[in-house]
Amino acid sequence: MQKISKKASILIYSIILSLMLWFIFISISNQININIKQNIEIEKNIDKKNKIDENLKKMTDLLSEIDLEAQKAFWVDYDKIAKNFLEIDSLKNIYDKDIEIELETKNELFELKNGKEIIFYIPPGSSVIINSTWEYLKYDAENMATWIFKNKAQNIEIWNDGIISAEWFFKKIILKNSWWYSKINIIANSYISSPKKYFQVFEKFWKKRLLRQSWFLQIRK
Numbered sequence: 001m002q003k004i005s006k007k008a009s010i011l012i013y014s015i016i017l018s019l020m021l022w023f024i025f026i027s028i029s030n031q032i033n034i035n036i037k038q039n040i041e042i043e044k045n046i047d048k049k050n051k052i053d054e055n056l057k058k059m060t061d062l063l064s065e066i067d068l069e070a071q072k073a074f075w076v077d078y079d080k081i082a083k084n085f086l087e088i089d090s091l092k093n094i095y096d097k098d099i100e101i102e103l104e105t106k107n108e109l110f111e112l113k114n115g116k117e118i119i120f121y122i123p124p125g126s127s128v129i130i131n132s133t134w135e136y137l138k139y140d141a142e143n144m145a146t147w148i149f150k151n152k153a154q155n156i157e158i159w160n161d162g163i164i165s166a167e168w169f170f171k172k173i174i175l176k177n178s179w180w181y182s183k184i185n186i187i188a189n190s191y192i193s194s195p196k197k198y199f200q201v202f203e204k205f206w207k208k209r210l211l212r213q214s215w216f217l218q219i220r221k
Helices: 002-070 078-092 144-150
Strands: 099-103 107-113 117-122 127-132 137-143 154-157 161-165 171-177 181-188 196-205 208-218
Touching (some): 002 078, 002 099, 078 099, 161 171
Antiparallel strands (some): 099 196, 107 181, 117 171, 127 161, 127 181, 137 171, 196 208
16 A cells, blocks of 8 residues: 555655646747747838838938929920829728828928028928918028029018919029018928928828828928
8 A cells, every 4th residue: 555655645746846837838839939939020010111211211311303404494394293193092002001100291390490591392282371470481482494584582571471383494482581480381282392391100000090200201301
């Protein structure tokens, strides 16, 4: 009977030891799986960030090319501009629209200190409304289409709401603050060529769109 109980004890100890080793193995395996998943997520996030940065860089270059083209007095290459816009649209969607980049083209806000100026261009068939916090804002516009005939800029003082329309080529708008400090809100019915472009990056999470990052693209040095 004593020998049987020793065998039973050894068997029980063996079972307990096996169970302990099994639990240790499962714990280690789970931890390894968690680490692998974490590493995969980290790599995915790095890949996403790199792709976003890459697309934003390409969009900045394309917008800069449009901006340079808009500044030409003659021989504006509209085919190149149209091609650039198509490429910009393709760069907005990343990973089959899992991530979307939005450019603010309808409503642009600038802060203009005393003595400074902002220059931007609006394409043909477009118009902008300019709202300022002060009434001492000066506006200079040079219509590229009539430059040959006039060869001079118009000087018009803008009050709270000034509406400007473009006819042919790109219309050059120069906003100058002649007194103190102004915040200028430019509302356009289409793209305007400006020094900076505000952008937002959204990532889909189920049915929601989460803001991943936002800032300004530096279009003009």
